Amino acid sequence: MQHRRPRRRLYSLAAAAALLAVGLAACGGGESSSSSSSGGRSTLRVGDQGKLLELQLTLSGQDKGAPFGLDYNTFADGPHMNAAFSANRLDVGYMGDTPVLFANASGAGITAVAVARSTVNSQTIYASKGSGIRTLADLKGKKVAVTVGTSLHGYLLQQLDSAGLTEKDVALVNVPVTSLVSTFTSGQVDAVVWVTQYGGALTGTGASEIRTAPLPQYSVVLAAKAALTDPTRRAAVEDFLVRLARASTWPKAHPDAWVKAYYVDLLKQDPATSRTFFDSLPATQYAPVTDEFAGFQQKQADLLIGVGQLPKTLRIADEIDAAFNTELAGKFAAAGLTT
Numbered sequence: 001m002q003h004r005r006p007r008r009r010l011y012s013l014a015a016a017a018a019l020l021a022v023g024l025a026a027c028g029g030g031e032s033s034s035s036s037s038s039g040g041r042s043t044l045r046v047g048d049q050g051k052l053l054e055l056q057l058t059l060s061g062q063d064k065g066a067p068f069g070l071d072y073n074t075f076a077d078g079p080h081m082n083a084a085f086s087a088n089r090l091d092v093g094y095m096g097d098t099p100v101l102f103a104n105a106s107g108a109g110i111t112a113v114a115v116a117r118s119t120v121n122s123q124t125i126y127a128s129k130g131s132g133i134r135t136l137a138d139l140k141g142k143k144v145a146v147t148v149g150t151s152l153h154g155y156l157l158q159q160l161d162s163a164g165l166t167e168k169d170v171a172l173v174n175v176p177v178t179s180l181v182s183t184f185t186s187g188q189v190d191a192v193v194w195v196t197q198y199g200g201a202l203t204g205t206g207a208s209e210i211r212t213a214p215l216p217q218y219s220v221v222l223a224a225k226a227a228l229t230d231p232t233r234r235a236a237v238e239d240f241l242v243r244l245a246r247a248s249t250w251p252k253a254h255p256d257a258w259v260k261a262y263y264v265d266l267l268k269q270d271p272a273t274s275r276t277f278f279d280s281l282p283a284t285q286y287a288p289v290t291d292e293f294a295g296f297q298q299k300q301a302d303l304l305i306g307v308g309q310l311p312k313t314l315r316i317a318d319e320i321d322a323a324f325n326t327e328l329a330g331k332f333a334a335a336g337l338t339t
Contacts, residue, residue, distance in 0.1 A: 042236050043069035047081045047093020047222075050074070053244065055262055060250035062243040068236040077177055079149045082108050091227040092237055096151030097218040097293075101301050104319040105310050111228065111321045113328065114221040114241050115293045116248060116284040121217040123155045124196050129206030131190040136163035136212065142190040144170045147177040148309065152193040155215065157303040162213035167307040197277040218293060221286060228324055238328055242335045245286040252283040287337075288329045289320055 048054055054072045057063040063070060073090065075081040078099025084090045085108040092113070103110045125144075127133035133142060136159055146152050160166060175183050184192035185205055194202065199209060221241065227233040251258035255278060263274035297316050304310040332338075 041068055042232050043071050044227075044233070044236050044240055045071045045073065045089065045091045046240075047084060047090045047095075048072050048074050049077070049081075049094065051266060052262070053094060053247075055266065056247040056250055057243060059254075059257065059261060060247040062247040062250075066239065066243065068239070070240075077147070077150055078102075082106060082110075085110050085222065085224055088224065088226060090224060091233060092221060092223050092240060094219055094221045096154075097220055097297060098151040098154030098300060098304075099149060100220050100222065100319060101154075101297060101304060101310060101314070102149050103222065104316075105314050109225045110222040110319065111225055111324065112220050112289050112293070112319050113223045113237065113321070113324060114244070114286045115289055116219045116286045117290075117293070118217045118219075118284050119282050120280065121155065121215045122195050122197060122281070123152060123193060123217070124199070124212055125156070125159065125191055125193050125210050126184070126199065126202045126207045127191045127210050128184065128187070128189075129208070133191055133210055134208075135210060136160065136165065138210070139163075139191060140165060140169045142170055143173050143188070145173045145175055145180050145183045145189040145192040147180065148172075148174045150177060151217070152177070152180075153309075154300045154304070155217075156193045157307070158215055158300065159212050161303055166303075196280075197274075200273065216296065218296065219284075219286075220293075223324075225321075228321065234324075238331050241286065241328060242331055242337065245332065245337050246335075248284060248286045251278075255279070285337075288325050288332060294320060 046053060051072070051074060054070075057070070073084070075084065075093075078095030079102065081090070081093050081095055082099060082103040085093065085103060086106065088109070100110070100112055125136075125139075127138075131142065133139060139160065144156065146156050157167060160169065173183065173189050180192055180194065181201060183189055184202065184207070191210070192202070196209075203209070221244065223237050227237055251262070255275070259271065259275050259278055263269045263278065264271050294316050297319070301310060301314055301316060305312055305314065
């Protein structure tokens, strides 16, 4: 970052950013109302990160005229949101692809109902100066900081796999996402899984980005299975997803307004650096769950099962509701949304 802001705040914002392709979580675990109705109409309890969904829906105007209320609750990452789903405190929420697997394994009562695929992965791996790490193969035997259970973790396993390595070939150091940068810069580890947008905070210390394999990245919207069994809330979830799909295209159509509102005003980031990063991202749009996503999840699951992070009994089919997905595809088609 080129601007002069307290490092502690910079790292706190950047840490939460690592969990999704285009969004950051600026706050910790949020409070969630247990009520699903307000003023005689249904209210969806929405799990958000960094107010990304709220801002997209508000700026695009897609939240206007909705036949239901929206109760936003901000979380630091997918694992914290999974706990809220397990406690029946959310109806819908979004996270990276890896935490969805852990929600499935923990019996959080969730279903993946929409995905946004990015061909550009915002995550990467940085190595410390003097570590001798230039390629993925060089990570063997080195200490690597990551947050287990997040998309950072899934990304690391897939990168290692592309080089013929496994988690057992590195000394994995599991720390909270908000401590990743400080753990790395203090010299406790040789490498860290991080976000390209915030690489300046690391390269400024002499660290360098290593060569990695190209990987797609998914943002996933989950719905509580309990919400989908209630006709009123099911209809509200479908309507919400149609609105979100439209809203998710708004940032790329209004780049100046989005960078200012999201990166600069909300996240307090440098305008020029943020614009460069945002321009590097491809346009994405939420759509019903695809077979491609299911295959991507299966590959991640196999890797996580192989290192004992997920049970062998895990089934990807358990996190996808085929009937709802078909129903939603019909709603998208009726709304003129391409999938």
